[in-house]
Amino acid sequence: MSGASTEGKPITCVAAVAYEAGKPLTVEEIIVEPPKAHEVRIRVEYTAVCHTDAYTLSGVDPEGAFPSILGHEGAGVVESVGEGVTNVKPGDHVIALYTAECQKCKFCLSGKTNLCGAVRATQGKGVMPDGTSRFKNKKGETLFHFMGCSTFSQYTVVADVSVVAVDPSAPLESICLLGCGVTTGYGAAVKTADVQEGDTVAVFGGGTVGLSVIQGAKLRKASKIILVDINDEKKKYAKEFGATDFINGRTDLKEGQTIVEKLIEMTDGGLDYTFDCTGNTKVMRDALEACHKGWGTSIIIGVAAAGEEISTRPFQLVTGRVWKGSAFGGIKGRSEMGGLIEDYKKGKLKVDEFITHRKPFAEINEAFENLHSGECLRTVLDLQNSPCIC
Numbered sequence: 001m002s003g004a005s006t007e008g009k010p011i012t013c014v015a016a017v018a019y020e021a022g023k024p025l026t027v028e029e030i031i032v033e034p035p036k037a038h039e040v041r042i043r044v045e046y047t048a049v050c051h052t053d054a055y056t057l058s059g060v061d062p063e064g065a066f067p068s069i070l071g072h073e074g075a076g077v078v079e080s081v082g083e084g085v086t087n088v089k090p091g092d093h094v095i096a097l098y099t100a101e102c103q104k105c106k107f108c109l110s111g112k113t114n115l116c117g118a119v120r121a122t123q124g125k126g127v128m129p130d131g132t133s134r135f136k137n138k139k140g141e142t143l144f145h146f147m148g149c150s151t152f153s154q155y156t157v158v159a160d161v162s163v164v165a166v167d168p169s170a171p172l173e174s175i176c177l178l179g180c181g182v183t184t185g186y187g188a189a190v191k192t193a194d195v196q197e198g199d200t201v202a203v204f205g206g207g208t209v210g211l212s213v214i215q216g217a218k219l220r221k222a223s224k225i226i227l228v229d230i231n232d233e234k235k236k237y238a239k240e241f242g243a244t245d246f247i248n249g250r251t252d253l254k255e256g257q258t259i260v261e262k263l264i265e266m267t268d269g270g271l272d273y274t275f276d277c278t279g280n281t282k283v284m285r286d287a288l289e290a291c292h293k294g295w296g297t298s299i300i301i302g303v304a305a306a307g308e309e310i311s312t313r314p315f316q317l318v319t320g321r322v323w324k325g326s327a328f329g330g331i332k333g334r335s336e337m338g339g340l341i342e343d344y345k346k347g348k349l350k351v352d353e354f355i356t357h358r359k360p361f362a363e364i365n366e367a368f369e370n371l372h373s374g375e376c377l378r379t380v381l382d383l384q385n386s387p388c389i390c
């Protein structure tokens with residue numbers, strides 16, 4: 001869609017619609033309404049596919065609503081803003097934030113969390129803060145929003161608290177990854193865990209999130225950084241992002257040995273920090289139990305399916321291990337994204353290295369298939385320079 005001025009008018013553009021759980025997305029034209037008060041309409045330039053998009057599409061997300069427009073790792077340019085928006089303006093380069101930051105609510109003012117209460121309830125229902133959607137298909141059917149972002153559309157509408165303006169010299173194709181995976185893992189290491197020099201760290205799951213934990217731990221000069229994965233293809237990435245060791249949790253164990261025993265043996269009693277980046281609740285238990293008695297802390301990042309529960313012997317906690325979680329790496333998107341982009345521009349934070357595949361938007365379903373191949377970290381989709389297949 002192009003035109004002299006689209007401000008205040010509905011825009012017809014291409015989006016990938018999730019009509020049904022477990023089915024491929026349908027790439028088709030949709031209509032995106034103009035932003036209302038405190039809303040921002042974004043021309044999405046690039047989006048990547050995160051494991052969480054596949055999780056919701058699979059139907060196991062209790063908040064998954066269909067039909068919807070998924071996608072939450074995206075960057076673009078502000079097309080227009082609704083009344084009362086002061087934090088961004090048309091033309092700004094922006095990243096959509098699935099963890100909003102209103103800077104006013106109890107959460108934002110607590111100084112204890114990056115979670116924000118401003119829009120989370122409506123976000124989880126797939127609607128804008130006023131309870132309605134800005135998306136409909138050409139039959140006039142309403143399409144739900146997703147994670148307050150819906151970046152699988154050439155245009156999207158988000159709440160003003162769910163968007164941050166960024167340095168326009170940073171390539172949108174790369175920094176879209178700061179909308180989720182890279183920020184989540186890196187923040188989990190440097191903020192949630194606050195890894196210190198000399199600490200020992202084990203990361204379960206070597207996708208973009210796990211490898212970003214590794215780069216954070218390396219930056220903090222952790223003495224040992226062990227990646228545990230079940231796919232040997234992840235070994236090359238382990239090294240590239242700064243791990244000191246790689247263990248294949250299925251094939252690198254002695255007969256009868258568990259991964260917990262192996263890790264405890266390698267670290268003189270257990271790790272200072274472990275991170276679950278798989279979403280597998282059995283792995284979460286192993287990650288906790290591989291922690292050092294007295295102080296080891298395990299951080300859950302992975303998202304588990306509806307109905308899944310974690311368990312361990314309470315004795316594991318009584319004897320000093322700590323179980324924590326981390327959302328968006330504990331990062332406050334509007335206050336702290338600028339710093340991450342500076343780190344990226346200085347070469348301190350790897351981002352480009354996660355782009356293993358690039359595709360036109362129309363091939364989005366292949367990007368979901370890529371997620372299951374060991375060598376794929378992130379597929380970045382180009383939304384504006386894609387042949388429209390409608």
Ligand SMILES: NC(=O)C1=CN([C@@H]2O[C@H](COP(=O)(O)OP(=O)(O)OC[C@H]3O[C@@H](n4cnc5c(N)ncnc54)[C@H](OP(=O)(O)O)[C@@H]3O)[C@@H](O)[C@H]2O)C=CC1
Binds near residue numbers: 280373
């Ligand atoms: N809390 C938060 O804020 C966020 C959470 N997430 C969640 O974090 C997790 C990781 O995301 P992402 O990096 O994109 O996902 P990926 O699928 O790219 O990475 C997960 C990795 O874990 C590996 N794995 C699977 N099972 C095991 C196992 N039993 N032991 C060790 N490794 C295993 C996978 O191997 P294979 O490919 O062979 O299956 C894969 O390499 C997901 O659950 C995602 O939903 C993501 C972003 C934000």
Ligand SMILES: N[C@@H](CCC(=O)N[C@@H](CSC=O)C(=O)NCC(=O)O)C(=O)O
Binds near residue numbers: 180326
């Ligand atoms: N909808 C799910 C919860 C999914 C979840 O835990 N999301 C993560 C981000 S995953 C990004 O790729 C998160 O930050 N959660 C905190 C939040 O406020 O959503 C469910 O209902 O289980």
Ligand SMILES: [Zn+2]
Binds near residue numbers: 050051052
């Ligand atoms: Zn994500």
Ligand SMILES: [Zn+2]
Binds near residue numbers: 118
């Ligand atoms: Zn808030």
